[in-house]
Amino acid sequence: MILITGATGNLGRETINFLLKKIPSSEISALIRNPDKAEDLKHKGIKLHKGDYNDYDSLIKAFKGIDKLLLISSNDFVNRVNQHINVINAAKENGVKHIYYTSGARTIDNKEIPGVKDHLETEQYLENSGINYTILKNNLYIENLPMYLGEKVLETGIYFPGTGKVAFASRTDMAEATANLLVSNEVSEKTYNFSNTEAVDFNDIASILTKITGKKIDYIEVEPNIYREQLTKIGIPTPVINLRIGFGSLFKGGFLNTPNSALEEILGHKTINVEEFLKKFYLK
Ligand code: NAP
Numbered sequence: 001m002i003l004i005t006g007a008t009g010n011l012g013r014e015t016i017n018f019l020l021k022k023i024p025s026s027e028i029s030a031l032i033r034n035p036d037k038a039e040d041l042k043h044k045g046i047k048l049h050k051g052d053y054n055d056y057d058s059l060i061k062a063f064k065g066i067d068k069l070l071l072i073s074s075n076d077f078v079n080r081v082n083q084h085i086n087v088i089n090a091a092k093e094n095g096v097k098h099i100y101y102t103s104g105a106r107t108i109d110n111k112e113i114p115g116v117k118d119h120l121e122t123e124q125y126l127e128n129s130g131i132n133y134t135i136l137k138n139n140l141y142i143e144n145l146p147m148y149l150g151e152k153v154l155e156t157g158i159y160f161p162g163t164g165k166v167a168f169a170s171r172t173d174m175a176e177a178t179a180n181l182l183v184s185n186e187v188s189e190k191t192y193n194f195s196n197t198e199a200v201d202f203n204d205i206a207s208i209l210t211k212i213t214g215k216k217i218d219y220i221e222v223e224p225n226i227y228r229e230q231l232t233k234i235g236i237p238t239p240v241i242n243l244r245i246g247f248g249s250l251f252k253g254g255f256l257n258t259p260n261s262a263l264e265e266i267l268g269h270k271t272i273n274v275e276e277f278l279k280k281f282y283l284k
Pocket of ligand 1: 005006007008009010011012032033034037051052053054072073074075076083102138139140141144
């Protein structure tokens, strides 16, 4: 029996849909917090377990009889290492044989780099847990590109506080590859880098947008302080501004410049690239 956590989130739900093409629903369980969000999964015959990463007892109940567990990293950025540790401990207590963890792609293991600390600490805990494990180092989702580009990108161009090459990959491709690994009995590596085969920066993206829309679109790099001032004036909340400035420095540092063919090899087909995604999104 395979259990997927975060099953009512984007990656969890997509992974389950790919699993359903390979194994019967009776072999798939899901950890969910809110049954109202899981009606579709219930109708597909997935066994639902209500539980929360913060509630150890709920995890102990949910993981009974599970062989393989996909731990989807939490989206609670305050307490997520402890949440992940709860999942790993509960899995161990239940005799789960293999944990797959969705971590983050990166060029170096430096806890000072935004987003790295939680993943690194979870990976280290998992490595020392004594359970078989596979770490999936997911790069940033292509599907989130419009969020960085802004709603008016086609009118104003790309306005962002920093750029650098990032091997954005499709969440759908990651879900399919994860499902492939979950059903395989020959998972040879301890760590997989789920990135695209090519990395792009905002200048490349501006050129792609220019090509596909026929409108000249430029990337304008803004000083973080000026960016903060301008966005504050138009009422953008401070945490959102901080997040974007954080991404700007992450991109600029090249920490997500991890192009790789592992995803394509596991998929057995080409990955969705940035141009394909942008065409689908902006020319719909
Ligand atoms: P998502 O749609 O936000 O899904 C996160 C899932 O985690 C949700 O199902 C959520 O449950 C569940 N969850 C959160 N806290 C939990 C808790 N305390 N107990 C049990 N379940 C909990 O995110 P996603 O798009 O699937 O991405 C998966 C993960 O990748 C994210 O959680 C985040 O860590 C990371 N991420 C990666 C990128 C990227 O670009 N690579 C971008 C954003 C996030 P509910 O459905 O009940 O809310």
